[in-house]
Amino acid sequence: MKVADIRLTPVAIPDKPLLNCKGVHQPYALRTIIEMTCDDGTVGLGESYGSIKALTGLREAASSLIGLDPFHLHDLKARVLRALPNGGGINAKTAVADHKVTDVVFSAFEIPCMDIQAKTLGRPVSDLLGGAVRGRVPFSAYLFFKFAGHIGQKPDEWGEVMTPDAMVGQARRFVEQYGFQSLKLKGGVLAPDVEIETMLKLREAFPHHPLRIDPNGGWTVKTALYIAKKLDGVIEYLEDPVLGMEAMAQVAHECGIPLATNMIVLEFGQIAEAVRKDAVKIILSDHHYWGGLRASTHLAKLCAVFGLQVSMHSNSHLGITLAAMTHLAAATPNLHYACDTHYPWTNTDIIEGGLFQFEDGALAVCDKPGLGVSIDQAKLKELAALYESAGMNDRNDTLYMQQFDPAYERRVPRW
Template sequence: MEITDYELFEVPPRWLFLKITTSDGTVGWGEPVVEGRAKTVRGAVEELLDDYLLGEDPLRIEHHWQRLYRGGFYRGGPVLMSAIAGIDQALWDIKGKHYGAPVYDLLGGAARDRVRVYQWIGGDRPADVGDAAAEKVDAGFDALKMNGTPELRRIDNPAAVDAARNRIAEVREAVGDEVDIGVDFHGRVAKSMAKRLVEALEPYEPMFIEEPVLPEHNDALPEIAQHTTTPIATGERMYSRWDFKEVFEQGVVDLIQPDLSHAGGITEVKKIASIAEAYDVAMAPHCPLGPLALASCIQVDACTPNVLIQEQSLDIHYNETSDVLDYLADPGVFEYDDGYVDLPTEPGLGVEIDEAVVRERAEQEVDWHNPVWTHDDGSVAEW
C-alpha cells in the first residue's frame, strides 16, 4: 500500500479538509488549518505531500512525522505544524481503517468510557452570558467556557475589572456551584491586568483561567500564579513538545490545551500529554474547529489518562454559515449526553465524512479572518 493522491477542500466557516487516498482505495481525512490562514497552510500541505509522501507507505507514521518535521532546516511554528497535524490525522485514519480499529486502540486502548465536553457561551465581546449559561445547562452541559473580557488597555480602569467580575458573577448565579466555568483571557490581557483580574475573579471559583498572557510572555506566569489559586491553562498557540518545556519546568500551569490541528497532530499531542502527566498537569485539547479536528481530539482523549475535558465548537460564535455536524454522514457520533460524548467505535478517526457536502461547500467563497481590534486611540488591540 502506498499514498497515491490527495485533495484539499477549503470549506465554511473557516476550515480546511485533507483527503489522502492509497493504492488499495483506503481514504484518510485530516484537518490542517490555521484559522484565517487556510490558503497559507494549503501551500505547506501540498509541499510536504509532494516532496515527501506521495508513493510512500502510509502506515509508517512516526517515520513520516520525523521526516516532515526534521526534513527542513526551519522548523516549528503554526503553519508548518498545522500542515503536519492534518497529514498526521489522515495517516492515523488510514492506519485505523487498515487494521479495523479506532485510533485509540492502536495507541494503547481506552483509558475511559466517555469524554466530558464543555460548551462555549457569550461570544468574542461577552454579553448575555447568564441566560446563555442557563440555556446550556438545561441542555445537559455541566461545564461552560466564556471570554473574560473584550479588548483591554495594558493598564485599564476599575470599571473594566468590575465588568469582568460582574460577567462571571452573572454566570455563577445562573448555574450554581455544580457547574464548571472556564474563563478565557484569549491572550488579550497584559500581565499588569492579568494579575488584577485573576484576583477579582477568584471568589467565583473558575474552573481555570485560560491564556492569561500570550505565550511569548509565559515567563510572566509564575508572577500571575502568585495572585490566585485558580488553575492556570495555556497552550493553544504552542505547537510542539519543545514549546511546552518551559511551562512544565515552571510548575505553575495546571492545564495544557494543545490543538490537534496545530500542534503536530495525534502523534505529537500524545507525546505532549505524556510529558504533562509526568509533571502532574492535566490536558484539555483546544478545538474550536471542525469535525475531523474534534474526532482526532476524542481519539487522543480516549487513551490519555490525564485528559480533563474536551473543547468542542458546536454553536460557537464563529460557526455562522456551517457547523460541525453538517459535514458528517452520521452526526450521531458527536451526540452529547449529560455533557459527555461516547467513545467512537468505528475504525480510524471514527467519523464518516459526507464527501458530497464537502465538495458542494468547497465551491463557496471562504474568506474568514479574525477581526483586528483597536483601542480608542486607534492603536491595535489584541483580539
Template sequence: MKITGIRATPVNIPLEAPMWWTGGYYPGTSKTIVEVFTDEGLTGLGEAPSTDVVDLIGAMGEALKGKNPIDIAACERVCVPPWQIVQNTDDARVVKAFGAIEIALWDLRGKAWNEPLCNLLGGKVREKIPFTEYFSFRPDREMSAEEVADYCVSMREVHGSTFFEGKLILGDPMLEVRTVKLLRERLGDEAMIRLDSNMQWSVTTARWVLREIEPCNVRNYEDPVATFEEMAQLRQHSIVPFSTHNPDLRRAVALGVPDYFVTNFAVLGGINRAIRFIGACEAMGVGFWCYSGDAGICTAAYLHVSAATQWIKEPSQSLFRWQVGDVIEGGPFRQRENVVDVPDGPGLGVAIDQEALAHWARHYSDHGPLDHFCDPSSPGRHRRIPLH
C-alpha cells in the same frame, strides 16, 4: 498498500454568530481538510488548523506517492526535517502540514486493520468524552452579563450542560467580574466555569480580576496575560489555575506556570507527537486538554485520543453548539449532558460528506479565510479593544 495521492481542501466553518475576542471578532474558522488516497481504495482523513498549509500539503503529497501509509515514521522522515531544526525555525507550517497528513495516516491504519483509533492506542479508559459549552459576548445575541447568564442557564435546561467556558472580552474588567459572579449565582456551586482572556489584561488588571473572581471557584483561566513570565507573577497572587495554547513545556516547568496546555494535534505534529507531548506533560505534572473550533475530523481524533489517554482528565473546549456546518456525515458533534460518545467505526470513525465539503470549500473560495481581526461595524478594519 501505497499512497497514490493527497488532496488538501481549504474550507470555512462559520459560527452562527461572531463572538468578541481580544483581536476583534471571531466569526468562525478556516481549516484545511486532507484526504490521503491509496491503491487499495481506502482514504484517510486529516485536518489542519489553518489554510496557509494547502500548497505545502500538496507538495508533501507528491513526495509521499508510492510510500506505505502504515509506516508513519518513514512518511514523516520524507516530509519533516530533523526535529531540532524544526524547533528552531520561525515557520511552523511544515509541522502543521505533516500533522494534518499524519492524522489521516492513523485513520488509514485503523481502516486497514478494521479497528477504531482508540484501540490502536491501547484501548479505552473512558467511553464518553466531556466537553464544555461556550459562552461569550456576541453581537445581537448576548452583550450583557444577564444575557450571557441566561444563555448558560438555557444550555443547562435544554442540553443538561454543567461545564462552561468562555470569553468575556470587551475590554472592561468590571463587566467580566460582574458576569462571572452572576454566572456562579445562576448556575449554582456545582457548575464548572472556565475563562479565556486571550491575553487581554495587564498583570495589574489581571491581579485585580483574579482577586475578585476567586470566591466564584473558577476552574481555570486561560491566558489571562501575554506571557508565561507574567503568569508566574500572577501565580504569587492567585490560586486559580492557568492554561495556554502555547505548548512550551520546558518554560512551563521552569516557571511553574501554566498549569495546562490546550492545543491542536496537528500543531504538535500529529497524533503520535501529541501522545508523546501529553506523556511528557504527565511526567511533569502539567495538564492537557484539546482545542475548540475544529471540524469533525480533528474532533474525532480528540475523541479517540482522549478515550485512550488517562491523563486527559478535564473537559476539552467546544464550539460545537455554534458551528453551523461541518465536513463529516452527521456533523458537527454535539454534547449531551456534557459528553460526546467516541465513534466506534474503524480509524477515526467518521466519513467525509463530499457535498458539505464542496459547500464549505465554495464558501472559502467566495469569501476568503474567515478574518478573526475584524470590526463588524467597519468591515475591513481591525477592532481595537482597550487593554487594561
C-alpha cells in the same frame, strides 16, 4: 500499502460574530479537508486549518507523500521537512500564538495516516493510542460575547450578548440544548469588572458547573491579579490571562487559581521552562499543532511526570476534527477537565449522518474502525463552493472589527 493520492479541499464554514481580544469572528471560518487514498483503495480523512499559510504548506507537501507507507510516521515527518526546507513560517500572522507550519502540516497528514492504519486493522483510532480509558468524553460549553449579527445580515438565532445577564441566558441555552456540565467564557472583550460580574452571575446561575475564563493574554499582570482575586474560589482555572512566560509566572506566583495555557507552551521544548518557572499548572493540547495524536499522548505523559494537568484546546472546526479529539481524549488517562469545542457554533458539517449529538455535554467514543466518520461529498462540494465565493483566504478578526468600529485598534493586552 502505499499512499496513491491526496486530495485537499479548502472549505468555508458559516460563523457567528463572536468577540475576542483581537476583534470579532468574520462571517466564515476556514478549514481544509484531507482525503488520503492508498493503492488498495483505503481512504484516510483529516481536517486542518484553512489559512493561506497552512493551505500552502499542505499543498507543497502533498505530492511528496505519494508512495508513503501510512504506518511509517517517521518517514512522513521526514518528507514534510524536506518539502518545506525553510519551515514555511508560522500558520497565521494575525493569530495570538505562533504555530510552525511544519508542525501544522505534519499533524494534518498524521490524522489520515492513522485513520488508514486503524481501518486496516479493523480497530478504532483510540486503540492505536493505547485504548480508550473512558467510553464518553465530556466537553465544555464555549461562551462568547457577540454582536447580534454580521454586517448587512439580520440578527442570528443567538442574538446580541454584551451583558452579564445576556451571557447567563446564552449559557442556559447551551446547558439546556447540549447538556454541558462545564462552562468556559472567552474573555478579554469587555471591561474587567463587567467580566468579573459575568463570571459571578454564571456561578450563581450554575452553582455546580466548573467555570473557566480565557482572555487570550488580553490583560496586564496587574489586571489579571485583580481579576484572579475577585474570582478566587469561583473558577476552576484561569487560561492565558497574560502574554509571555515571565508574565504568566508572575501571575501564577501571586494568585491561588491554577493557570492554563495554549499560548505560551506550544511545543515540547517550551515545557522545561514552564516547569522551571512554575508558570502553568494545565497545558491545553491541540493535535493540530502539537504534532498530531501520538505526540499529544506523549504530551499528556510528560504532564503527568511534571505534575501538570492536561486538557484540550479548540478552534472553529468540523466533525473530522471532533472525531479525532474524541479518540484522543478517550485514550488520555490523565485528562481530568472537559475539553473545549466550538462545534455547537458551527451548525454544519461535511460528514455523513449529520451533526454530532452531545448527550449530557459528552460524546460517546466511536468503536468503528478508524475515526468512525465518512464524508458527505455533496456537503463537501457545497462548503468548497462557499470557500470560493467567500472572498477570504485568511482570518483577520481585527480587520473585520474595524468594519463595526473604524476606530478599533488591536491591543494585546487591552485591559
